[in-house]
Amino acid sequence: MAKVTIDGIEVEVPDGTTILNAARQIGGNVVPPAMCYYSSLKDSGGKCRVCLVKVTQGSEKDPRPMPKLVASCRTPVMDGMVVQNITSPEVLEARKGVVEFLLINHPLDCPVCDQAGECDLQNLAYEHGASTTRYEEDRRTFEKRDIGDKIKLHMTRCILCYRCTFVANQLTDNRVHGVLNRGDASEISTYIEKAVDNDFSGNMIDVCPVGALTDKTFRFKSRVWFTKPMDAHRDCDKCCGKVVLWTKGDDVLRVSARKDQYGEVKEYICNECRYDHKNVKDWTIEGPRHIDSHSVIGQNHYERVDLLKLKKEVERQIEFQKGKPLPESNPSLTA
Amino acid sequence: MGRKVLLQHIDVPGINTFEVYRKQGGYASVEKALKSMTPDEVTEEVKKSGLRGRGGAGFPAGMKWSFLDRKSDKPRYLVCNADESEPGTFKDRYLMERIPHLLVEGMITASYALGAKSSYIYIRGEYMYIVRILEKAIQEAYAAGFLGKNILGSDYSLDLYVHPGAGAYICGEETALLESLEGKRGNPRLKPPFPAVAGLYASPTVVNNVETIAAVGPIVMMGGDEYAKIGIGKSAGTKLISASGHINKPGVYEIEMGISVEEFLYSDEYCGGIWKGRKLKAVVAGGSSVPILPADLILKTAKGEQRLMSYESLSDGGFASGTMLGSGGFIAMDETACIVRNLWTFTRFYHHESCGQCSPCREGTGWMEKVLHRIEHGHGHSGDIDLLVDVAKKIEGNTICPLGDAAAWPVASAIRHFREEFEYHVKYPEKVKNPKHFEVEPFVSERLVAAV
Numbered sequence: 001m002a003k004v005t006i007d008g009i010e011v012e013v014p015d016g017t018t019i020l021n022a023a024r025q026i027g028g029n030v031v032p033p034a035m036c037y038y039s040s041l042k043d044s045g046g047k048c049r050v051c052l053v054k055v056t057q058g059s060e061k062d063p064r065p066m067p068k069l070v071a072s073c074r075t076p077v078m079d080g081m082v083v084q085n086i087t088s089p090e091v092l093e094a095r096k097g098v099v100e101f102l103l104i105n106h107p108l109d110c111p112v113c114d115q116a117g118e119c120d121l122q123n124l125a126y127e128h129g130a131s132t133t134r135y136e137e138d139r140r141t142f143e144k145r146d147i148g149d150k151i152k153l154h155m156t157r158c159i160l161c162y163r164c165t166f167v168a169n170q171l172t173d174n175r176v177h178g179v180l181n182r183g184d185a186s187e188i189s190t191y192i193e194k195a196v197d198n199d200f201s202g203n204m205i206d207v208c209p210v211g212a213l214t215d216k217t218f219r220f221k222s223r224v225w226f227t228k229p230m231d232a233h234r235d236c237d238k239c240c241g242k243v244v245l246w247t248k249g250d251d252v253l254r255v256s257a258r259k260d261q262y263g264e265v266k267e268y269i270c271n272e273c274r275y276d277h278k279n280v281k282d283w284t285i286e287g288p289r290h291i292d293s294h295s296v297i298g299q300n301h302y303e304r305v306d307l308l309k310l311k312k313e314v315e316r317q318i319e320f321q322k323g324k325p326l327p328e329s330n331p332s333l334t335a
Numbered sequence: 336m337g338r339k340v341l342l343q344h345i346d347v348p349g350i351n352t353f354e355v356y357r358k359q360g361g362y363a364s365v366e367k368a369l370k371s372m373t374p375d376e377v378t379e380e381v382k383k384s385g386l387r388g389r390g391g392a393g394f395p396a397g398m399k400w401s402f403l404d405r406k407s408d409k410p411r412y413l414v415c416n417a418d419e420s421e422p423g424t425f426k427d428r429y430l431m432e433r434i435p436h437l438l439v440e441g442m443i444t445a446s447y448a449l450g451a452k453s454s455y456i457y458i459r460g461e462y463m464y465i466v467r468i469l470e471k472a473i474q475e476a477y478a479a480g481f482l483g484k485n486i487l488g489s490d491y492s493l494d495l496y497v498h499p500g501a502g503a504y505i506c507g508e509e510t511a512l513l514e515s516l517e518g519k520r521g522n523p524r525l526k527p528p529f530p531a532v533a534g535l536y537a538s539p540t541v542v543n544n545v546e547t548i549a550a551v552g553p554i555v556m557m558g559g560d561e562y563a564k565i566g567i568g569k570s571a572g573t574k575l576i577s578a579s580g581h582i583n584k585p586g587v588y589e590i591e592m593g594i595s596v597e598e599f600l601y602s603d604e605y606c607g608g609i610w611k612g613r614k615l616k617a618v619v620a621g622g623s624s625v626p627i628l629p630a631d632l633i634l635k636t637a638k639g640e641q642r643l644m645s646y647e648s649l650s651d652g653g654f655a656s657g658t659m660l661g662s663g664g665f666i667a668m669d670e671t672a673c674i675v676r677n678l679w680t681f682t683r684f685y686h687h688e689s690c691g692q693c694s695p696c697r698e699g700t701g702w703m704e705k706v707l708h709r710i711e712h713g714h715g716h717s718g719d720i721d722l723l724v725d726v727a728k729k730i731e732g733n734t735i736c737p738l739g740d741a742a743a744w745p746v747a748s749a750i751r752h753f754r755e756e757f758e759y760h761v762k763y764p765e766k767v768k769n770p771k772h773f774e775v776e777p778f779v780s781e782r783l784v785a786a787v
Contacts, residue, residue, distance in 0.1 A: 046525040047693050049733055068732045074525050097729030101698035134722055137705040160691060179520065179691070182503065184701045186691035 002079040006030050006053075007087045019072035019083055020051055024262065030085050031262075033095075033124050035102070035209050036161035037073035039264055044166050045073035048159065049098045050124060054091050057082035069094055092128070099128045104135040105184060106210075107156045115211030117224040120263060121159060140184055147177060147189075148196035150216050150275055151205060155187045158212035164188065164204040171268060172198040188212070199238060202274040206257050206265050217275055218246075218254040227253055229289035234282055238270040244289050245280070252278045261292035337591040337604075338565055340553045340573045341546070345433055351468065353475035356436040362481055364555040365443045369489045372555075377448035381551060383559030385571035390416055390507075390544030391622065391662040392737075393646045400541055402531040403449055409538040413451040414516065415442060417458040417465075417545045418500055418507040421622035422684055423664030426575035427545040429587040431458075431465050435472035439495065441548040443481060444555055446493050449541055453494045457512050460502040469497045504688035508736045509542040510534075511690065522692045523736035544662075546575055567593030570645035574663055576605075581669035583607035592645045596620075597634050599644055600667065613669040617753070620649055621661020623681045624741030626748030627674070628658050654748065671774040673767075674753040675760050678745060679707040685742035696739040699730040703746055710757060713764030720757045724750055755780050 003012050006023050007030045013022045021039070023031045032053055037045030045051075051073045055066040060080025069091060072083070085091055103125060110116040142155035160179065165188070168175035177190040190196060196204070205213045227246040234241045246254040255274050257265040277283065349355040356362070368377050382397030403411060415438065419427040431438055438456070446454045458466055473495050476482045484492045498516055500506045506515045510524035513535045534540025550572060554562045563571045570592040576599070579585045584607040590599060599605045600615070609615050618633040619625060636642050637656035642649065650657045668677065686700040703726055709715050723746055731743035750757060756778055760767050769775060 046735060049693050049695055052733060071525070071735075094729065094733050098694055098733065101694045101702075101729070104698050104702060134718075135702065137702070137709075140701075159694065160697065162692075181691070182505070183686060183689040183691045184697050186697070 002077050002081070004077040004079075004081045004083065006083045007085050013077060015079075016076050019053060019055075019070070019075050019077055019081075020045075022077050023072065023083075023085065032072045032085050033120075033127075034073055034262070035120055035124065035159060036163060038163050038166070038207055039262075040266060040268075041163060041166040041170060041207070044161075044163055046071045048102070048161055050095055050102075050128075052091060052094050052098070054084040054088045055081060056084055096128050096130070099124055100130060100134075102159050103129060103133070105140045105156075106159070107139060107141075109157070113154075113157065113211040114214045114219055114224070115157075115208075119211060120209035142187055145189075146195075146216075147213075148201060150202065150271070151196060152214050152216050152219060153188060154212050154214070155189075157210050158188055159210055160186060160188075161209055163207040163209070164213060167204050167207055168196070168198075168201070171200045171203055174198075199270050199272070200268060202271045203257065203265065203268045206259070206268075209263070215254060215256075215274075217278070221253045222248055229291060231258070231286040231289045232283035233286065234273065234277065234284065236270060236273050239273060240267045240269065241273060242267055243269055243273055243283075245283060245285070247280070250280060252280055252283075258289075337589070337594065338573065339589050340562075340565065341430065341437065341549055341575065342434075342587075342589045350434050351432075351436070351472070353436060353472070353479060356434070357479075360556075361436055361552075362440050362443075362476075362479075364552040365440060365447075365481055366487060368444050368447050368555055369487050369491060374448045374450055377444065377555060380555055380559035381448065384550075384554045384562035385559075385566075385569060386547065386550055386554060386562070387570070387572075387646065388544055389546035389550070389574065389662070391421070391624070391659075393660065396543060396547050399531070399543070400445075400449060402529070403541055404532050404539040405450065407532075407539050409536075410453070411449055411451045412535045412538060412540040413442065413446045413449050413454040413548075414509075414512065414535060414540055414542045415454070415456040415545055415548050416507060416509065416512055416542050417456050417462070418504075418512060419462075419545070419662075420459055420504040420507050420688075421624060421662050421664055422681065423577060423579055423619060423666045424622045424662045425577045425579075426587050426663055428462060428465065429577075430545060430549060430575065431462070432468060435465075435468050436476070437549045437552060438469070438545055439472050439476050439482075441551040442495055443476070443486070443493060445541075445543070445548050445551045446495075447491055448551075451541075452492060453496065455516060455535075456495070456497045457506070457516055458497060458499050459506070460499045463499060466497050466499050473497065503690070504684075505690040505736070505738060508738060511736065512542060513540065522690050523738075525735055565591055567643065567645050568647060570647060570660075574644070574660070576644070576663045576665050578606050578665045578667070580665075580667040581610050581613065581672065582667050583610050590644055593643050596642045596644055596649075599665075600634075606665075606667065609667065609669050611669070613671065615667060616670045616672055617668045617674060619664070619666040619668075619745075620658045622664030623666075623684065623745060624737075625659040625661040626654060626657070626744050627678075627752065628656075628748070629752045632656050632752070633658075654744070655751075658748070670777050671771075673711070673773045673778075674749055674756050675707065675711045675767075676770070678749045679704065679711045681745050682707050682742065685738065689738065689742070693735045693739070695730045696734045696742065699726050699739070700742045702726055703742070707746075710760050711767065713760070713767045715757075715761040715764070717761055719761065720750060720754065755782065 032051040034051045035048035052069040053072040057063045059078030145153045147153045176194040180189045205215050227248050230245045232245045243255050245252050257269045344359045378400050386396045388394045505511045506521040508523050511521045515521035530540045566572050588605050601608045615630040619627050636651045646660045649660045682704045686704040689696045689700045691697045727743040727746040730739045
């Protein structure tokens with residue numbers, strides 16, 4: 001076991017736990033954001049750099065601070081480690097920089113993007129981004145492409161988190177897609193003339209933190225916050241069969257896997273559940289889905305809303321707009 | 336005349352063949368090591384020699400070797416990093432092209448010291464003709480019994496392979512190199528684990544530069560203590576410097592570390608002064624990744640001491656007024672050179688070569704290139720210079736591998752030392768429309784003019 005202090009809060013975690021996971025055990029505000037790390041995918045993380053934290057004391061034995069900011073998702077904790085996340089202005093500055101970098105080549109087409117409302121980048125930009133851009137040049141663009149009959153790839157929106165390639169590597173039988181080229185010209189693509197066609201390929205859509213991979217059966221059907229998410233399950237011989245149905249009236253518009261509070265899928269579902277059973281009759285409804293994130297879909301109208309908390313949150317955002325640094329004035333989430 | 340260790344026999348005709356190289360005392364270190372020394376003794380000699388990594392970082396080679404996990408039951412590997420792609424650096428090419436057996440000899444001796452059973456030379460794809468030279472040299476070494484099973488009748492066996500890359504600067508970063516050698520996309524790995532613990536095929540691996548490995552043979556022959564006497568202080572030995580730019584005699588020079596920059600730049604033995612009788616404006620002392628320094632700071636440190644060609648002296652003053660020896664790519668610029676244009680060229684290179692794995696480098700290098708392109712071509716505006724400084728600051732230190740730092744340092748240092756030139760570009764867009772603007776009308780600092 002290792003004792004680690006994150007933003008002044010002490011937590012004891014097993015050896016080998018990463019800083020990010022230790023922070024998740026504390027929960028609340030001290031959890032660094034993560035765009036590329038995905039706890040159920042091996043080797044993921046370390047790429048997007050939004051989870052950078054400052055280690056002010058390496059360990060009990062070697063109290064020297066680490067010279068650079070480290071990616072919390074891939075750095076294991078040491079006994080006696082002291083970490084600064086939101087209490088370090090340096091970290092926040094770096095994070096702001098990374099968010100700016102992620103956005104300079106992003107098309108910002110949220111008004112027409114299916115991911116809007118449940119997009120990690122949107123949340124991140126809202127919390128850490130600047131309100132104006134300093135980028136005057138042309139953004140990089142790619143053609144929209146179909147990779148497989150059910151998945152649409154908008155490469156312009158991609159932030160190259162590599163999660164989908166990990167899904168293909170680790171969940172499906174053989175990977176037919178990967179990253180081509182390099183630098184800001186690198187793109188997700190399939191082998192020539194190959195289509196992603198695998199029973200579990202649909203999970204690529206769920207793990208995508210932005211709207212780069214979207215479900216073609218759901219594209220432009222509805223804004224996600226107008227749908228009602230319902231927990232449901234069915235007997236499936238390929239997967240666990242536990243899903244979320246995104247319904248509007250009697251129609252099932254979309255079926256997706258269940259995400260936890262950090263937007264991660266723990267139990268992946270098969271393509272049959274995802275695409276072929278868009279009928280309420282096929283499912284046993286368990287009840288409304290609680291969405292545990294601060295995005296728009298988290299504010300669903302039929303769930304009981306803590307108005308006081310919401311008011312505080314709105315006030316906090318107004319303060320934030322005035323230029324007050326965010327973490328100091330974030331009482332609503334720790335309360 | 337400085338002492339020569341690596342290039343001692345470079346002018347002997349036919350030195351690239353085994354017979355001639357052997358006649359000049361080649362492969363003696365292999366004989367000495369295998370017949371009279373244990374692997375640990377060889378490592379100890381290298382440690383004593385104070386040899387530092389010649390690829391750029393200057394990490395002590397003996398120390399790196401001693402970090403190798405020798406307790407692991409996995410095979411150990413030695414990998415030679417011949418992916419020399421830094422703009423301004425071409426020393427390894429010269430060495431491998433002219434005297435390939437020196438590298439092969441060093442590889443055998445070093446592999447023996449590390450207990451590696453198979454070793455690799457990872458060479459950049461653009462050096463295809465050198466791959467053939469090296470392969471010929473390796474075949475000759477096999478034929479003479481210096482490679483293969485039971486070398487020289489001992490029980491030590493070694494196989495040596497040459498592996499060409501596919502043309503990526505990033506594969507010169509050691510973990511990206513290992514990925515590429517394994518046949519994967521050349522993306523740097525996150526550290527830890529370090530290659531000394533889990534490198535090639537997740538086995539303990541040492542990655543060294545060509546020049547470092549080439550120096551192992553002479554070190555074993557002359558002894559570590561003797562080698563440590565060459566050079567100055569912690570910068571032991573000799574260093575190959577690739578001199579290029581506006582000098583009379585560009586080329587590869589072997590220098591004894593500790594000679595002054597002034598001597599290197601102006602003496603006839605080395606660079607032979609600035610061409611066309613012009614004045615020196617700036618020097619990039621160690622390949623494009625290191626901070627650029629103006630003429631007064633490269634010849635003398637901020638404290639007024641003479642600057643020497645050594646790891647310590649060049650980095651004197653930190654990033655404020657110092658630079659780094661790096662990989663020894665010495666680029667001199669005369670007074671007609673445009674710093675903005677040079678910087679744009681460097682940044683364009685980093686933009687092209689960024690692997691795209693982590694976001695600050697992937698997006699930031701492209702952004703810097705575009706802004707610099709704008710400034711250089713007379714479309715810049717006043718906020719651009721501060722924007723560049725800020726972008727560079729946000730890349731630096733926030734990336735997986737040092738390429739991010741390498742892309743940020745030139746920008747930060749050029750603006751630190753030559754800010755007026757950037758301002759000139761923004762202020763007089765008409766004057767910089769001509770690509771050779773400073774050749775037509777050399778840049779004169781307005782501050783100096785005002786002082787007169």
